[in-house]
Amino acid sequence: MTPLKIYDTYTREIRPFEPVNAPFVGIYVCGPTVYGHPHLGHARGPVVFDVLHRFLVHKGYKVRFVRNVTDVGHLVNDADEGEDKIAKKAKVEQLEPMEIAQFYTDSYHNMLLSMNVKPASIEPRASGHIIEQIEMIKTIIDKGFAYESNGSVYFDVLSYSKSHDYGKLSGRVIEDLIAGAGNEARELEGQDEKKNANDFALWKKAGPEHIMQWPSPWSNGFPGWHIECSAMSRKYLGDTFDIHGGGMDLLFPHHESEIAQSMACTGHQPARYWMHHNMITVNGQKMAKSLNNGISIDEFFSGNHHLLEKAYSPMTLKFFILQAHYRGTLDFSNTALQASEKGLNRLLTAEDTLQSIKTGNSSDIHIGELAQKLENALNEDLNTPILIAELFDVVTKINQLASGQLNISESDLSELRKLYSTYVFDILGLKKESEASSEKIQGVMQLLIDLRQEAKQDKNYALSDTIRKKLSEIGIELKDGKEGTSFTIN
RNA sequence: GGUCGGAUGGCCGAGUGGCUAGGCACGGGUCUGCAAAACCCUCUACAGCGGUUCGAAUCCGCUUCCGACCUCCA
Structure with missing residues (x-):
């Protein structure tokens, strides 16, 4: 088997994939913050990394796939004084914070289920790993890369950057960050507690209004924005694991900070490969809560949104995502979606056609060659659009076989069926959606x-x-x- | 303002210094009582201007336009 090559954001190059400890592969992907229903944008990451997951399994690796759920820790920095995002919502709706988290976690799971995304091997919650986070923070303080201030703990970016390259992942220069050009009038809570404006919180002291808080050596409070991923990835995958994935919008500060925390704590790079998928856009702009241009998954599947001409099925969305390379932006439009819908149908119809082909003595199909082509597509940095193009070429061949223009032997046909369903169903993870009729x-x-x-x-x-x-x-x-x-x- | 990325045919989207994906739409056809579906065929593009080269959409420079990140974000 030819090796997989993947683009590593950290080194900005495409490198052959070499696991730390083959055949085992550890993958950590940043999951959602569960404070709202998932929107269209949330679908891309799971789909992309699901194909990676499935492809690695296909190649014979033993994969541990970890995707977290963030149910604490992300601060809101608008209006009030940095309340926990989830706690804030809870007050509004008069619900227990964990009830909210559970509700939206279920909503997220429903999306994954409908899109036929394989479940993660482990799905850790930030709230369930407070102890691990505190331990990690202690170590970082001991090593001199963090300091306590008024009950909160901050990561000392300046001190760290003297011996490490803070900013390499996101292509940032520390001096520019300190200069803070264009960042005027950004009032984060506790700014005066910090040695430097770029220091980020590892632990935040909580006021009495915070419903979610835990005891720690420094104060009753809650963990900072980035420490959960460092703590949980380390716990389940080790100090250095193979692939860390997420959306490009997490590059800075989230992933940059994760690297800093892990390096400060363990002295090792947490991940050997950093993979970042690009955003889904609407009219060329990122779909984001703050822009109010989001289409929720439920709206998308029901067609109940002013931007939607009709309802689209989960598989249509999945196929739409897969038809673009994961590192490019993907612009939403009704015509593109409808094109995906029909294309997907063509792909699935061919699978039916494949069942009714008559075999002969000669064979015009070179299975080995075909298999190699399909695999090569994904080997090239998970190029699903190429794979799909190759599959459409196979569709044409299947139709020619069905109409007798081409011949195939019994054994080749059996191989072809296997190959086709392996890629369409097992690797791309598509499925037929027609209702199982009683x-x-x-x-x-x-x-x-x-x-x-x-x-x-x-x-x-x-x-x-x-x-x-x-x-x-x-x-x-x-x-x-x-x-x-x-x-x-x- | 800083950093980074992008501009491909009607639409979506790959890709390589020469052999120019794929899907959808359009048009033509097969099939059909008629349709629909399905299937077949057809359509030749790479923002603009310079440069490098035997040859550039692909490399370099400039221009224009667009976006992302710099703040929670998939």
């Missing part, structure tokens, strides 16, 4: 189809067309083919 429905439909057939034979087209039309109105499409009539339920 036997009773099947029976009723067959009855209608037979009755309509009789009408057609009697040249009673008015009746046969009425049957077709009425069924269409309730979302059942009849398709008259050579082999008889079939139906689909929308």
Whole structure:
């Protein structure tokens, strides 16, 4: 098998993937902050890293895939004085904070489930790892890279940058950060407690209004923005693991800070490869809560949003995401979505066609060559659009086989079926969405189809067309083919 | 203001210094009582201006436009 190559944001180059300890692979992906329903943008990361996950498994690696849930720790810095994001919402809705977290975690899981994303091996919650975070903070203080101030603990960026390269991942220069150009009038809470404006919180002392707080050596409070990922990735994957993933918007300060924390604590780079997927945009702009241009997943699947011409299925969204390379921005539009919908249908129809091909003695299909092409596509930094293009070429071949323009042997056909479903279902993780029709429905439909057939034979087209039309109105499409009539339920 | 990235045919989106993905739409066709679906064929683009080169959409420079990050963010 030819090796996978991936683009590493840290070194800004494409490198062959070499696990620390093959065949084991450790992946950590930053999950959501569960304070709202997931929107379209939230779907991209899970889909991209799911393909990575599945492809590595396909290549024979034993993967431990960790995706966290952030249920504490992210500060709000608008309006009030840095309340915990989740605690703030809880007050508004008069609910327990953990109730909120659970509610939106479930919502997130529903999205993953509907999009056929494999569950993570471990899904740690920040609130369940307060002790690990405190321990890590202690070590960082001991090593002289953090200091306590008025019950809070801050990471000492200046001190750290004397011996380490703070800013390398995100391409930032420490001097520029200190100069803080363009960052005027940004009043973060406790700014005066810091030695330097760029120092970030490892632990924050909580006021009495904070519902989520824990005891620590420094104060009753809560962990800072970035420490959870460092603590949890270390706990489950070790000081240095293979791949750390997330959205590009997390590059700075989140991932930059993670590196600093881990280096300060363990002396090791936390991850060998940093993978960042790009954003989904609407009219060229990032979909973000603050821009108010978000389409929630529920709205997307129900079509209930002014930007949507219709409802789109989870697989349509997945295919739409997969048709673009993960490092490029992906612009939302109805026409693009509808193109994906049809393309996906073509891909899945071919899988059916594949089941009814007649075999011969000769074979025009070179399975080995084909398999290599498909694998090579993903080997090149997970190039799913190329893979999909190759698969469409296979679709054309499948159709030619079905129409007798090409021949295939029994064994090659069996191989082709396996290969096709491996890539479409196992690696891309697509699935057929047509409702699993019960036997009773099947029976009723067959009855209608037979009755309509009789009408057609009697040249009673008015009746046969009425049957077709009425069924269409309730979302059942009849398709008259050579082999008889079939139906689909929308 | 700083840093980084991008401009590809009607739309979405790959990609390589020469052999010019793929999907969708459009157009034509097969099939059909008619449709729909499905299938086949067709459509040749790389922001502008310079430069390097035998040859550039692909490398370099400039210009214009767009975006991301610098603040919670997938």
